[in-house]
Amino acid sequence: MSAPLAITMGEPAGIGGEITLAAWATRRLPPFVLIDDPARVRALATTLGLNVPVEAVNGPAEAAEVFARALPVLPLSEPVPLALGTPSGGTAPAVLESIRTAVSLAMSGAAGAVVTNPIHKAVLIDAGFRHPGHTEFLAELGGVPRTVMMLAGPDLRVVPVTIHIALKAVPAALTADEIIETGRIVARALRQDFGIGSPRIAVAGLNPHAGEDGKMGTEDRDIIAPAVATLQADGIAAFGPLSADTLFHARARATYDAALCMYHDQALIPIKTLAFDEGVNVTLGLPFVRTSPDHGTALDIAGxxxxxxDSLIAAINLAADHAARRFGKTQ
Structure with missing residues (x-):
């Protein structure tokens, strides 16, 4: 059995703690350790009326022994108050400590993978956090210059080439080099972590009907098509650009293992339509396995x-599966 997974606390005012408690309560998951304040987690279980015993541990190895009888929690250096629905800048150091600890455990091999609960970026930024988001922080901790975001569900995997930018900024941001590098990282991850020997990557066009040979925009012809040709020359089974409006029905999905999309909503609308509760955010290109639920902090329903x-459970199972493949171990 490989090492237990490390799960971060996420935004303490959000739903991360309660979905972790609920996930453990299913008794059908690989072992994991939550990096949090045990007293806070116990109080949260009581508030929610969940009969989940909580036990403080010294690390993942001890968590493996505890997991069958209690939710193992690796304590943070400072206590965290139970305050649901209202984020506080005072908890920012604890949130960042939880992430750093999880990554350190994964990088050392003590944890099999990192599963991150959602964070509230505004609180962290107000407290001096200098990264655009969660993933960029993980990339720095992992010592890599670039990562790729994949959203994975039971019937679809999608990767947006451009992510959190305005739609009007996408054409200028879209380059052949960006598409090529993203495609290479995706192909490598599909082989290494998903166990797909010869991955097929469908590449969506930017414009309606993939531009119709320049009649509705030239980006598909001048940027995307040459990038696809380069990926093919690399030996990657990439094809496109394809009209996005016919890329996501069942018969089309059967022809590829992942869809490379040109902007955020082109990728996220279909995955959230097909797998709203089971979708998983997977970060490709890190030296450790990282997954996350495909939702936010949900402050309005916290507590x-x-x-x-469901999404956290899917993220835990996928992380364990990827760790087993990447490190040659079985769960």
Missing amino acids: KAIARP
């Missing part, structure tokens, strides 16, 4: 015992 743990 109401209605948050569904």
